[in-house]
Every structure is written in C-alpha cells, then in structure tokens.
Amino acid sequence: MVFGGPAFDPKKIPDLAGKVILITGANGGLGYESLLHLAPHNPAKIYLCARSQAKYDAAMKGITAAVPNAASMVKYLELDLTSLASVKSAAQTFLNENSRLDILMNNAGIMATPAALTKDGYEIQFGTNHMGHFLLTKLLLPTLQSTASATPDADVRIINLTSDGHSLAPRNAGFVPDAVRTDMQDYSTWTRYGQSKLANILFTRELARRHPDITSVAIHPGGVATNLANSFTDSHRFLSLLLVPVLKAMTAKPSVGALNQTWACVAPVQGRKVVGGGSEKEIKSGGYYVPVAKPDVGSKFANDAELARKLWEWSEEDLERQGY
Template sequence: MPEMDDRTVVVTGANSGLGYEATRAFAQKGAHVVMACRSEERGEDATHKIRRADSRRIRGSLEVAELDLADLDSVRSFADEFRDAHDDLHVLCNNAGVMAIPRSETADGFEMQFGVNHLGHFALTGHLLDRLRETSGETRVVTQSSGVHERGDIDFSDLQSEREYDKWDAYAQSKLANVLFAYELDRRLNESGVEDVVSVACHPGYADTNLQRRGPEMAGSTVRLWAMKAANALLAQSQEQGALPMLFAATAGGIDGGEYVGPGGFMNMRGKPEVQRSSTISYDRDRAERLWEVSEELTGVTYDLEREATAE
C-alpha cells in the first residue's frame, strides 16, 4: 500500500471483520479513517482495540460516526455531518453488509439484505459524491461484493422478496446489485466527464469473519452455527487476508475504474488480490441502468451526473 498521509477514508462496518482490518491498514499508512458504524459504542471499542494492539504502527487517526444503512434518515444524517466536518474524501469503502439472514425489513420497508447491502450504500455514495468530486486528485469508491453474486439475478418483479424469500437468493441478489452499481457508477462518471473519481468492485473470497455466524445465530440454529465455524476453520483465510482485495482496489496503481478485484488463489477463495472477471450478468448494461433507476426511486437519492452529449 502507498502512504496515505493527509488522506481521508470512510469505511462502513469498520468495527469488525473486513472493515476493521481495512481500517487498521489505512491508519497504519497515515490516513484519517472515519469508521462508519451502526453502533458507536462498538466503533469506540474497535478504536481502543486498534490503538492497544498497533499503537507503534498507527500513524493516522480514527474517528467514529454513527451510520445505520438500514435507515435512510441515518444515511442522510451521516453524510450531512461528514460534509460539515470534512472538506475532502479520498476513498469511500462501501463494505458493511448482512448475509443469509431470516427475512426482515429496514426502517424504510426494504428487504434487509437488499436494503443494507445495496440501497443503503447507493444512497450513501450519492450523498457523498460531491465531496469525492471536489477532492483534489484521484478519489475512489470501492464496493464490497461476494463471489456469491455469481448465482444472483435481479428480480425486478419482487425486489423485496415479498412473495417468496430464500436467504441465499436474497443475498446473491444484493451482491450482484453491488457489482452492477459499481460498474454503472463508473460508466456514468466517465460519460459525465468526471475523470478523477473511479468506481471499483471487490470481493474477499472466503474469509473467516463474524458475517457468516449472524445468519445461524439469528435463526437460532446451533447445528448450522457449528457447521459454519468448522467450515471457516478448514477452508477460510483470515479476515486480515480477506481485506486485501478491498485495500488493493482502494490504493493500488493501475486501477482505472470498472474493475472487479478478488483473491487469485484456490477457486478465487483465498490468495493475493488481482483483477478478475465477474459474472456475465454483471456486465449487462440494461439491467444495471434499470437497477439504477429503481434505486433512485426507492431511496429518493439522485446523482448529479449529466451525461455529455456525443457527436452524431
């Protein structure tokens, strides 16, 4: 990673898992990291943990701010407070998420996985786009997806899974939405003549984080919980390694926008980060444009991006 002195980074879900590891790495390189967390208490606990464990290596600074991606009012409040306090935003890491949980709804009535993983980050990025554009030099939006996006599709007839709900199908849909959003944002930035903001998608492979445990815990399934723990112990890489694709997407040279970064080892589940191909459906521009339009309607957030006219 390059040095990141005088750079401001926002990481959603920064108090645990991949977000925690990314926060540590950014701070070690000198960045000011805004830890966007649903629980400020858990965010503060994470800062104390980082400072205790890495006090000699932390050159940057940490700031905790409340952000509940399941509540669009909270997303708007976070963005307003960030803009009031910070003139620059160099990297936005759309990292937080929920995975394979029993069906529930956000404060705005969205299916929780689609609402948090995609719509919350869609709204957050839209609210912060002006800071990204106004910041001197190149800035990046990094959106965390999953290899599970490859089994996903976007069911526009039942986006909120009201007629039928399968927790893994809903998760796959939300993770495909992440990739479609990352690519469409980069296209719209390019078509609007915005050269210094790039949008990238990434995935961690199979990393041992608490994300996998939440679904079984919420469902009250002890058997599934122990099976997940066993699978993590046997197959998963550490959460520190799992954060590498996000860090690569956020800081590596040669990233032009529109890439998909993941681990290049066994079955793309572990190993060093590299630029990869995502699923065929993730490159469907019609599907991406329709998702964008629906996302604007659902969130009420529109992006100030006017596409430049092309010569006939």
C-alpha cells in the same frame, strides 16, 4: 476461495498524507482490518462508521493498541445502513466536517439473514447491502468529484464490497424490482443475498461509466472467518454444527481477507498517472476483483450494462419517492 494472485504487502502502502478515508462497518471484521492496514500510512482522517458509540469505543481499544497515533486520526461516524434517515444524517455530519474525501469504502454488509424488512421497507439484505450504500455514495459524490478535480494527479476511489455469491441472484432476472420492497420470503435467503451482492457489482459498473474521474471497483474478499454468517448459524444450528468446522478450515483470517480491498485503495490505476504502492498490479475502474488483485469476469448478469442502468435508475427514483 483460495487466495492467490499478485503479492500485496500492506506495509508498502505509499504515504497517504492529507487523504480522508471513510469505511462503513469498520468496527469489526474486514472494515476493521482494512483500517489497520491503512492507518499506519499517515492519512489525515479515517472515519470509522458504526451503529453506536459503544461499538466504536470497543474497536478503538484494538486500533490504538496497534497504531498508537490512531486516536487523533480515527473519527466516529454513527451509521445504520438499514435506515435511510441515519444514512442521510451520517453523510451530513461528514460533509459538515470535511471538504474532501479520497477513499470511500462501502464495506459493511449482512449475509444469509431471515426474511425481514429495513426501516424503509426494503428486503433486509438488499436494503442494507445496496440501498444504504447507494444513498451514502450519492450524498458524498459531489465531495468525491470536487476532490477528484482539485489537482491533475488526484486519486479518488470508491471500493464496493461484493461476493462471488452474486451468482446466486434470481436466475431469470438477477434483480427483481417488484419484490425488493417486500421481505421476499418466497425466495431463499441465499437468493436474496445474491441479489444484493449482484447489485454491488452493477452499481460499481454504472459508477465507473457515469463518473470516469473516480476509480470505482467491486471487491470479493474471498472466504473469510468473520461474524458475517452469524445469522445463518443462529437460524440453522444443527446444520452449522456440521458445516462450521469445515468452513473454518477453508477461510482466511480477517487481516488476510482485507488485503484485496486494501489493495484496491492504493493500487496503480490503469490509464492514469497514479503510482500506487504495495503491488505492481494495476487496477481498472469498473472492474471486479477476487483475492488478491485478480480481475474476474463474474456472472452473466454482472456484465449486463442495461441491468446496471436499470438498477441505478430504479434506486434513484425510489429514493426520490421517499424524499432522498
């Protein structure tokens, strides 16, 4: 992905005083870099979600070196998206400590993993990339909504990380509900990945429809040199020897890759009295954006309103079946 679109300068992000931010997968990669872009602008708190205290501690060494006052601002929140119980516990911990949430960045994800199941029996990529974030968002929605209604100029956002890989979802359906509670080993790893990334866009579309008081957007970060592809390279070592040097030459540094999702946190909102900063380009709730700040149509399935409704209802019903 060649980075283009309007210029965005994270140094020109407006004052974020009082805002509470939660970023999943913020101990590394794009989430970490997004945190570094946002932290210098005075938010009240940023919750760094990671799977362990050790990952948080390691991340904080770099964060405090870059942003000296981050130690009082950045909070640890244990979160394992492969476990619904962990998601529920993380949400409850957050709610016990906060009465507001201004920005929820559903950033964490996995890509091109071997066939496997989450702890709750979902195909590993769908369960991690969609179901974990769906439950987290569901549990935090009342607080997001109350924050949105607190003042006339409230600015509450949900940023869902997706990928142009959503176009690799199953060709005949996009979403295969009868299969996602298996490891889907008869599907290629990229088809499974595509389904999970399509789910991120469909979830965003339906969030925007059901909750117009919140700005919800889906973001493709572009080709970025993170550790997201480690699973693929570990499983295909010979092929990776040929491909990795080429891919590295085509990818951006994580600090650049995080610009699109950071822009989405602060851009002026179309149709609302939200000023934003760092870019004059407006953002529209329900939109899908490629780097940087460029609206994109996405695949046929990504624009299927009925499929978005179907995915939402299936996700809610399956969580309720398990007591969530």
